[in-house]
Amino acid sequence: DLLETIKSDGVFTVGTEARYAPHEFIEDGEIVGYSADLMEYIMPELDGVELIRMDLPWQGILPGLERERFDYVVTSVTATPERMQRYHLSAPIADATMAILKRAGEEEIVSPEDIGGKVAAAQAGSAQLEALEALAAELEEAGTPLADIRTYTGVDEAYADLGTGRVDVVINSLPNLLEAERTRPDVFEVVGTFGEPVYFSWAGRRDEASASLNAFMDEQIQRLNEDGTLNELQEKWFGAPMNVPLELPAAE
Amino acid sequence: MLEILLNHYPVLIKGLTTTLVVSLSAIALGLVFGMLLAFGLTSRYRWVRWPCGLYRSFWRGTPILLQLLLVYYLLPEIGIEVAPITAAILTLTLNTTAFQSEIFRSGIAHIPTGQIEAARMAGISAWQTRRRIVMPQVFRLTLPPLTNEIITILKNSSLISVIAVTELMRVSEQIASRTFQPLETYLAAAVLYLAVNLLLARISAHLERRMTGGLATE
Amino acid sequence: MFDLALLWETRELILQGLWNTVWICFLGCLVAVSLGLVLAALRLSSPRLFGYPVACYVELCRGTPLLVLLFLLYYGGPSIGLLLDAEIAGVTGIGLYGAGYFAEIYRGGFKSIPKGQLEAARMLGISPWHALTRIQIPQMLRLIVPPGTNQLIILVKESALISIISVDDLTKNATTIVNQTFNVIEPYLAVALLYWMIIELIARGGYALEKRLANRQPRHVVRQGESAHAHG
Amino acid sequence: MPMADAVTTPTTTPHQTHGEPIVEARGIGKSFGELEVLSDIDFRLEPSEVVCVIGPSGSGKSTLLRCLAFLEPYDHGSVYIDGQLLGYEERGGMRVRARESRVDAVRAPVGMVFQHFHLWPHRTALENVTEALRLVNGLSRRDAEAEGMAMLERVGLAERAGHFPESLSGGQKQRVAIARALAMQPRVMFFDEPTSALDPELVGEVLDVMKQLAHDGMTMAIVTHEMGFAAKVADRVVFMDQGRIIESGPPETLFRTPRSERLQQFLNTWRERHID
C-alpha cells in the first residue's frame, strides 16, 4: 500500500514539469506556483512526511511514474478521456478552458470566430490541439477555414513564433495565456475562450498499491475546493477565482 | 539577453556546474575506455572484435535520450540502484566510449608498422607498445576529432534533464517558461556553452601546438 | 505490455516523420561535408588571410548547441528580415553547424600527410588545387572516414532538435503520439529503432568505404622509405 | 640510352660555363629557431654546369638545396632563378612573400629528387610518374602513360609499373622517384643524395643516367657522397661544413690539394674506407 509506505518512510516523491507558469515554475531555484501552494495545504495531513519535488521534462515524467521513480505527478495535466484510461487523474484543480492568444494590437481578431484565414498554433499532441482541431472543423463549415495549423513540441516555441509573425494565434488554456499576457503585455493579448469547459488534474498510477494514495489526494483536493482554499489560491495566482467542480465530468 | 544573465546568474551557474561535472567525468572515463575499445576493435581475434563491434553499433546508433532512460530505469530492474547523476555520467560514458573508439581506431591504423616492429624487436610487449608508442601518437594525431567529440558530449549533456538532473539547458528552459522570452534565454545559455567550449578548444589547440615537437607528419 | 496495435494506428505519423528526417538530414549533411572542406582548404591555402575567420567560425559552431543555432536561425532570423521556412532553417542549421566540425576533421587529415609528398608535388609544378584533390584528399580519406562517419551519425541524431522549430520529424511525431496517448515506451522505442537503422546504414557505408580505401592503399602505407623520413 | 630528347637545352656545350647563371644565391642565411643552419652562402649555377655539394652530416647540404628551391624560405639574402627573384617580391621598396603561383612560375625550370623519395603511397609507380605529366603538362592518359613507361624503363622498373610504393623495396622506390622527376624534363635538376638508398648495381645505372644528362648539357646541383662520381662528372665541387661553404673549385684541385684542414680530414676518412 503506497500511502502506508509514504507515511512509514517519511518521504513523498512527486514529479513535476516546472515549465508551466503560473501552475508550476522555477523561481530562484525553487519550484513555486499554484500547485506548490496547494501542496503546502495538503502536506500537513501527512504528518511529518517530507515532500520531494523533482523537476524533469515531459518525456521523463511518464516513464518515471510508471517505473516508480516517484509516487505521484504534481503537474497540471489537461484531463482528456484517453489520459483517464491510462492514468488515474485526480479531482480537478483548475479550469483549463481553451483560449486564444494574439499579438498585442492586432485589430482583426476580437473574438474566436475571427481566426478564419489565419495561421493557428498549439502544442503537438496536446488537448489544446484537439480543441483547436474541433474549432477548425466548425470554422470550415461556416465557410471561413483556418489557413494552417502549426504544432510545436513546447508551447514556449509557439509563443516565440507568434512573436516572429509566422503564426497569428496560439491556443492554450486560459490561465496560462493570461500569465503570458501579464508578463509581456507589449507582445501578447488574450482574445477569449471557446469550446466546452475543460479542467486540470494531477495524476497517479492505476495500480492497486496506488489506490489509497489516489483516494487520499482526491479527498484533499475536494476538501480544499469546498472550504474555499482553491478559490483563494486561484485569486492569488490567476487573478480571479474559477468555477471548478468536485469531480471530473465522467468520460464517455 | 544580458538582462536574463544578470537576473538569473546564480541558477545558471549552478546548472553550468552540473553540466561540467557530468560531462567532464564522462569524457575522462571515455578516453580510457575508448582507447581500450579501439584496441578491441583492431584485435587479431574475431571473438574480441565481434562483441566490441556490437557494443559500438548500439551505443553509437541509438538516441541518447533512449540510452538515458534505459540506464536509469532498467538498471534498478536488475537490482542496481543508481542516483540520477550517476546514471547520467554512466550513460554519457558508455556513449562517448563508442564514438572515441572509432576516432582512436583510425589513428592506430595510421602509425607506421615499422615503429611497432622496432618496439617488438626491442622486446617491448604488445601491451606496452600500445601504451607507450602507439597511444601517445594516436592521441596527438586524433586531437582535432577528439576535441570535436569532447565538445559534443558537453552539449549532449543537455539531455540528462530527462532523468531529473537539472543542468544548464534545463535551467534555461525553466527561465524561458517563466519569462516568456525563450530567444533571449537560450542566447544567454549559448554564451555560457560557448565560453566553456572555447576554453576546451583553447586547451586542445595549446596541446596540439605543444605536441608538434616530434609530430609524425612534420 | 508492448502495444503493437498503437504503432500500427500511428504508422502514418511515424512514416511521415521518417521521411522528413531523412531528406532534411541528407541535405544538411551534404552542406556540412562540402562547406567543411571549403573552410579547411581555405584555411590551409592562406593561413594568414583565412586562418582566423575560419577558426572563429569553427569555434562558434562547435561552441553553441545546435538547439540554440536553430532557435536563432528560425525565431531570431525574422528580426533581421530572414524569414526561413522551418525545413529550410533545419537544413541550413544542420549544414552550418556540421561544417564547423567537418572543417576540423579535414584539418586533422591534411596534417597527417607527410610534408615531403607535397614538396615533391610542388617541385613538379603541380598546383595547390591539384595537390589537394589528387594527393591529399585521396590519402587523408582513410584517416577521416571514421571520424567523418562519427560526425554524420552525430548530425543525424542531433537532427532530432529540428522538432523544436516545428518540423514534423521523427522525434516530433513521436512526441505527438506520446502526448496524445500517454504511451511512452512504444513510440520512442520504435523511433529509436528507426534512428538506429539510418545510423547503421551510414556506419556500414563508412566501413565499406574504408575497406575500399584500404584495398587501394594497404595498411602500412608508409612502410619503408616514406616512413624513414616522415616518421623516423 | 636515348637521353637527348629528354633535355630541353641542347644548345650549350657541356663543361663550359657562361656569364648568366640559371640559379644564383647571394648571401642567403637560414635558422631553425636558435640553430643557424646556413650562414651567408653565395652560390652560382651556370647553364650546363654540374656542381656537387659534399660535406659531413648536418652541415646543411639538404637545407641549402631546399632553400634554393624555396621549399624552405630563406631568412636573408636572395635567390634568383633565371634572373628572377624566387619566393619574394619587391613591392614599394618593401620585400614581401610572393604568392604560391608566382613561386611556382619562377621555379618551374627546377626539378628535384629527394633524399627520401617522397613517393605518393596511394598511386602506383606508373601513376607517380604520370601524375604531373597529366596535371601540369595536360597530357592525355595514353600519352602520359607512354611517357611514364619510358621513364620507368630507363630506371629498370617497367615490370613493376602497376605496384604501389609500399610493395617496392627501398631501391625500387628511389628509382621511381627519379623517373618521376626526370619526366618533367626540367632545365636544372637538384639531387639530394639520390643514390644513398640504392644498392651498388643500380647506383651505377642511375649515375650513368645522370652522367648522360650532364653530358647533354643539363644543369645540375647534386648533394652526394659518391666521390668517384663527383670527381668525374662535376665541373665544380662545393664543400660545406657547419652551414658555410668552406671550399669550392674544380674536383681535381679540391680533391688533390684541399686547403682547409676540415676538408683534408673529410677526404681522409673517406679514402680510408674505400681504398683498403
Place this chain on the structure above:
Amino acid sequence: MPMADAVTTPTTTPHQTHGEPIVEARGIGKSFGELEVLSDIDFRLEPSEVVCVIGPSGSGKSTLLRCLAFLEPYDHGSVYIDGQLLGYEERGGMRVRARESRVDAVRAPVGMVFQHFHLWPHRTALENVTEALRLVNGLSRRDAEAEGMAMLERVGLAERAGHFPESLSGGQKQRVAIARALAMQPRVMFFDEPTSALDPELVGEVLDVMKQLAHDGMTMAIVTHEMGFAAKVADRVVFMDQGRIIESGPPETLFRTPRSERLQQFLNTWRERHID
C-alpha cells in the same frame, strides 16, 4: 671504445664456429600474394659467427631478415632461435601461430637495426634509446638515461640527446636507431643495411663499432652493400638473388672465385664503380 661490457657472450673465440646454431632456418618460404619472395631458404648462424648477406635490389634480403625475426610470418619451413621454434607452436600434431608473448620470449636474444631507422617520432633521441631499457629491463629513469647517454655518445650524438627525430638529419637519425638497438645488449644482431643512409665519415665510425662487436664475439647477420667491410669482417658471405641463396662461403672464396655467373656480374658492376 669500451665495447666489451656491452656484449653478453664473452666466452667464445671469434671467427670460429660451433655445433649448435643460435639461429637456424630450414627450408623457409614466403610469398606476398602471387609474388614468391623467398623460396626454400636454409640459413644457420652459429655463436660468434658474422654473416653478411649481399645481393641485388629486390632479391629478398630484407624479407629474409624479417622472417628470421618473425616480423613477417614465413609460410613454409621453420626458424629456430636457440633451438626453439619461432612464431609457431606444435599443438596436437598441428602447427598453430604462437601467442605474441611467446614470440617475444623466443626472439628475446635478437636485436635489430632497420634499413629505415623507424625511430619513434614522439620521443627524443635519448628517450628512443632508454624506452626499452626502462620498460623491458625495468631500469630506473636515472640508470636508463645514464646507459642511454653512453650509447648516444658512442654514436657521436650525445649533444643531440634532447632532440626529436624530426629535427635530426638523416644521418643523425640512423645513428640513434643503432644506439637504440645496441642498448638492449642482444646476443644476436640483425642489421638491414644499417649504413646506407649515413655519410662517409660516419659510416666508418659505425662500421668500427660493428667490427669491434664482431671481434668481441657478437653473433651477427648483416645485409650490406659495404663489400670492403664484408670482406674484412664476415666469417661467411651469403649471396641472394630472386629469393634464393645462390652462393655462400668465406668472403675470400666468394669474392675471388665466384662460381655463379650472377655473382660474377654483381661483383663486376660493383668493382667498376669503386675502383675507377
